[in-house]
Amino acid sequence: MRRLLLVLAAGLVWVASLVWAAGAQAQGPRIEPPGGSLPGPSLGGSVDSGAPPSVPIESATPDLVVDLSRARVSITSAFQGESILMFGMFDPPGEVVVVVVGPEARETVLRKQRVLGMWLNTGRQSFENVPAYYAIAASQPLQRLLARGAGGEILSLEDRMSIIKPVGTRSAAELARFRGGLLEVKRKEGLYPAAIGQVTVQAGRLFRVDLPFPSRLPEGVYEVKAYLLRDGKIVAAVSRPLPVGKVGFSAQLAGWASHDGALYGLGAIVMALFAGWLGGAVMRRL
């Protein structure tokens, strides 16, 4: 038993030296995870920091008033994806278009090919400014609305995809294939929901639309924008920031893991040592 303790003590010394080494490294550049730039759970307040909500951007008399059923998407330990309701009122006549855009980042699309009978990633193509999430809904078929002139500002998913900038050069046909691949993967992950419910209008002036968010959701500040169109022209637009972030226990763990990997790693080791020791002790009693 005494020897075991000695060995454990030696292990602790080694672990301490690792911490010291990691501490020396911590000054160097670190790769922040996607959520790294997001301030902590205090973000709830930032809803008010942007353009005042519920106040249209252009006209003095509100043509368009909107609100969200939640001020933020909170990723807790029980998070399984969430559906957020956007609702509001507009001055008829007109049509409502709602666009949700996630934070932009560089995405790399990998393509598998058969090599010697096995499938492995052989091709890769990066794109700049790819929105983490993109959804668009309208109170009328979108193509018809956008064809009448608002297409410059409001982009359908296909239009948005066509303006993401590829990194490096490749033939147009190849780029189109990778673009298609990106769209396919994002759709499968529920991040580019192809068919979010139509914006439904009641009593000629009340509208609502459900915005679905999957459980695997990149963090950051999303933007929810509502437009009021008349004769194909935008007459009012309201933008609301929608922060998406981990809160509570999972936020603490993730923050710890990204900001102090050494301490987190040690914590993980101690947790496993203790759990294993306890498990062993319990097993012997049984």
Next chain:
Amino acid sequence: MEIYLPIAELSINVFVLLGLGAAAGLLAGMFGVGGGFLATPLLIFVGIPPAVAVASQANQVIANSVSSLQVHWRRGNVDLRMGMVLLLGGMFGSTAGVWLFTYLKAIGQIDFVIAVMYVIMLSTIGLLMLVESLSTYVKRRRNPGAPRGKLHTHYLVHRLPLKLRFYKSKLYISALLPVGLGFLIGILSAILGVGGGFVLVPAMIYLLGMPTAVVIGTSNFQILFVAANVTFLQATTNGTVDVVLALLLILGGVVGAPIGSRLAAKLPGVVLRGLMSVLILAVAIELLTELLRTPVSPFSLGIREVQP
């Protein structure tokens, strides 16, 4: 009941993870190996990103080996000297392994390498074990009282320089071999998230010629520290250790292990080894078909980089 894993960034059913942990624990109890070689591919099959599966599995291995080490230490079944020599190689190997892992992840080939390494390793070990247990079974039936052979046969091992005396293992062999073995296991541990017991244990018996009694305890000793090193390095360089995932696997393992050891007490060793070889081969075949089958979509996404 779904739970959100903060590092893997997805929600998954708690009972799936507990069940996986229990299955790994069952193996640990039955065969005295970690079961990580089964748990890691299964975690990947249920959708955990391979990088997270491997790093978190390394964390789970610590718990597994500490509870096993307790027992063997008490019985005096740990050759500390051999363990230290193995560990020397293991530390270098696992550090190199994490570095290799980070590089493979950056070039987008980590998933493929993990799968291929599993296929090669599992099919080799599975076949060797199957052949061994079948031939033992046949021999025993023909000649139940067969005399035991020499303690161990002499190979090249015994001619390398830097010879060390390992009293507990009753060996006088070159230290280079255990160091090299530790190094290779360290790399495996870092890239595949396994303790490596299922490679280390046969290698210690057949390659080093160690007596079976001290093999499990000694391998657990080295695995404990190598897994701790991998956990630490993965946490600092890749940030892929999910403690919630690891804890659930450990909890499942606590339930599974005693069931496994009770089963092991009831079945003869040859049958156990035969069963295990079939299991190992099944995982290898599943992984191989995954590699050969035309994927639903050839596209996947690499790491998302937030621009400054």
